[in-house]
Amino acid sequence: MSAVYSVDVSITAPVNDTEVTARVADAIRNLFPEADPVHREGELVAEVHTMEGFSEELHRAEILDTARSIFFDSLSGDTFVFDLKKQAAFEGRVNFAVGDPSELGDVHVEVTVREPDAESYVDYVAPPTEDGQPLDPE
Template sequence: MSAVYSVDVAIAAPVNDTEVTDRVADAVRTLFPEAELDHRRGELVAEVHAMEAFSELLHRAEILDTARSVFFDSLEGDTFAFDVKKQAAFEGRVNFAVGEPSELGDIHVTVTVREPDAEAYIDYVAPPTEDGTPISPSDE
C-alpha cells in the first residue's frame, strides 16, 4: 500500500532584467512540471502539492544521498527548504546551491509536510540508499 502525502511546495525564482522570463519558467517547470507560475515584481512564484518529477530527477542523477543531506540539514518541524541552480534546472538537472547564491539567483523551494510527517516524506522523495541503490522499505 502506498502512503498518501499532503504537502505544500512553495517555489520562488528571481527573474533579473537580463533574463528571459520564459526560460526561468521553463527551468522551474523542468523540476516541477505541474507548477502554474505567477510573475511578481522580479520573480516567478508557484505552489505545487507533489514532488514526483523532482524525485525522479534525483533518482536518475543518483544524488539521493546528497538530497537527503540537504533536506535534513534544513528540516525544522514539518518544513524543509533548499535552493537549486536555475541553469542546471533549465538543462533538466538538479544542482543544489550551497554557499553564496549565484549571480542571477537560485530557485528557492520550501516544502511543508502536513501528512504523514516530514521525515517520511523525505524518505519518499529521496529514499535512503545502500551503495548508491535505494533501499526499499521491505529491505530495512
C-alpha cells in the same frame, strides 16, 4: 506506494532584467512539471503539492544521498528548504545551490509536509540508499 502525502511546495525564483521570464519559468517546470509559475514583482512564484518529477530526477541523477542530507540539514518542524541553480534546472538537471547565491539568483524551494510527517516524506522523495541503490525500490 500506499501512503498518502499532503504537502505544500512553494517555489520562487528571481527574474533579472537580463533574463527571459519564460526561460526561468521553464527552469522551474523542468524540475517541477506540475508548476504553473506566475510573475510577481521581479520573481516567479509557483505552488505545487507533489515532488514526483523532482524525485524522479534525483533517482535518475543518483544523488539521493546528497538530497537527503540537504533536506534533513534544513528540516525544522514540518518544513525543509533548499535552493537550486537556475541554469542547471533550465537544462533539466538538479544542482543544489550551496554557499553564496549565484549572480542571477537561485530557485528557492520550501516544502511543508502536512501528512504524515516530514521525515517520512523525505524518505519517499529521496529514499535511503545502500551502495548507491535505494533500499526501497519504489
